[in-house]
Each structure stands twice: as C-alpha cells, then as structure tokens.
Amino acid sequence: MDYEFSHDPSYTLGTARLENGEAITVESGSMVSYSEHVEMETHSSSGGLLSSVKDSMLSGEQLFRNTFTATANRQTVQFAHTQPGDMRALELAGESVYVQSGSYVANGPGIETDSVSGGFDSLLGGKGLFVLEASGTGDLFVGSYGGIVERELEQGEQVTIDAGHSVAWDESVEFSTHRVGGLKKTMLSGEGFVMTFSGPGRVFLQTRDYDSLLADISANIDPE
Numbered sequence: 001m002d003y004e005f006s007h008d009p010s011y012t013l014g015t016a017r018l019e020n021g022e023a024i025t026v027e028s029g030s031m032v033s034y035s036e037h038v039e040m041e042t043h044s045s046s047g048g049l050l051s052s053v054k055d056s057m058l059s060g061e062q063l064f065r066n067t068f069t070a071t072a073n074r075q076t077v078q079f080a081h082t083q084p085g086d087m088r089a090l091e092l093a094g095e096s097v098y099v100q101s102g103s104y105v106a107n108g109p110g111i112e113t114d115s116v117s118g119g120f121d122s123l124l125g126g127k128g129l130f131v132l133e134a135s136g137t138g139d140l141f142v143g144s145y146g147g148i149v150e151r152e153l154e155q156g157e158q159v160t161i162d163a164g165h166s167v168a169w170d171e172s173v174e175f176s177t178h179r180v181g182g183l184k185k186t187m188l189s190g191e192g193f194v195m196t197f198s199g200p201g202r203v204f205l206q207t208r209d210y211d212s213l214l215a216d217i218s219a220n221i222d223p224e
Contacts, residue, residue: 001108003139009086009147014106016077018070025067026079026106030143037072081105081143083210088148089139096135096171102210103132103142103167110138133171142168146208153199163193164209170201 001024002017013032016024034040042064068077081087087105090097104113115130134140142148144167151159153173163177175197197203 001139003089005087005089011084012080012087012143014079014087014089014141016068016079016106016108018068018075018077019073020070022109023067023069024077024079024106024108025065026077027082027104028064028066029082030079030105031066031068032078032080034068034077035070035075037070038075038077039069039071041067041069043067079106079141083143083145085144085146085206085208086148087141087143088150088204089141090134090168092134092137092140094137096133097140097168098171099132099134099140099142099168100166101131103144103206104134104140105143106141107134108139111136111140142204144204144206144208145210146206149205149207151197151203151205153197153201153203155200157199158196159203160194160196161203161205162209163195164211165205165207166195167204167206169197169203172199172201173203174198 001019001022004015004017005012006015007013018024018038028042043066044064083102092111098116107113111134113132113134116133148167153159169175175195177193177195180194
C-alpha cells in the first residue's frame, strides 16, 4: 500500500493507493472517498464487539471501524482526521506506539490496536484513564488539531507538554502527569495538568488543544 498527504498541514487529506487485495482500516467518520472497485466492511474496532465497547468507553475511540479492500488495481481510499489539522504516518516495525484519545485515524495491515491503562496519571491529565496501544508492523496514521511536532528524546532527556497537546509516543518513553506547580500557580498561569515525558524515544504533540477550543465555545454560548 502506498499513500500520500495533501492540503497539509492545516487540512491534511490522506490518499491510500491500493492494488488488488490490499486493504486499509479507517476510523468511523474519517473516510472521505473511495474508488469504484473498493469494498467496505464495517466491523468492531478491535477484538470483537465486547472488546470494542471497552475500547470505545475507556479510550474515547469509535465503536466501529471500516476496512476498505481493493478488488482491482489502482484504487484509492481517502481519509482525514475529524478535526482541522495535520496527519502523520508512523511506520512500525514490530513495535508499539501509544496514541492519545481521539488521535487515531487509520492503519494498514499488520497493525493491531487495543486500549491499555495509562495509569492514574493519565486520568489526571484530563484525557481518560486509558490510551490506545497500536502494535505490529505496518503503517499507523494519527491526526492532530493543528500541526504535529515530533520531538526525539535522548536517554534520560525530558520534555513537559500540556496534557491537551499530546498525540502519541513510543513505548520506550516514560511519562507522568502533574499540575504546574501548586494550585495557585495552576489557577494564575492558565495551565492545568501537564505531561512530562522521559526518553529515549519519540513524542508527537499538536500545536492546538481541541478541548480548550470547545471550552471557549461553551463559555461564550448565551444560555438564553
């Protein structure tokens, strides 16, 4: 399977080019278009319906996904993140990546996903107690609200990111979630919880916080 991105970084569109028999799995609501000789199958997101219900409730992902399979050569499937911003393809080679709630978009063959506990720290970060673990060998597509920034951390190197700006990180990266100083500093600084990541490995962050946007919209809605 080949792919390309266009209209990046603000409104990124992914186009997968499939030969006969090749397939791509896309998050429900993220498909934009597909060619004539492509068959779509809707299925639970992972491990059967009960497992999918668990993943949906705990990690915030959709209950169902769609797999598109080409029945002829030179077919295309187009997909996009549900929020305006960028996408990134992470090429996994027998490894795992942890994806923050709402950032998963699609994957090629050879990738399996499951919700896993992010520990109590993840709950404090406001993103839910569970994150999505993507494992295997193949292409994983993640999306962001705004642009995606990749940080490569050396052994023992740390970076602190606002909890609403995290997208994904390698399994080799350790993280903890905490307030910005004490309660007073948290209230006065306008920051809430942050996540501190420790290398080695990659951390991907987004340049905008979708939850903050929704909070601003909600605060400015006249109840009358």
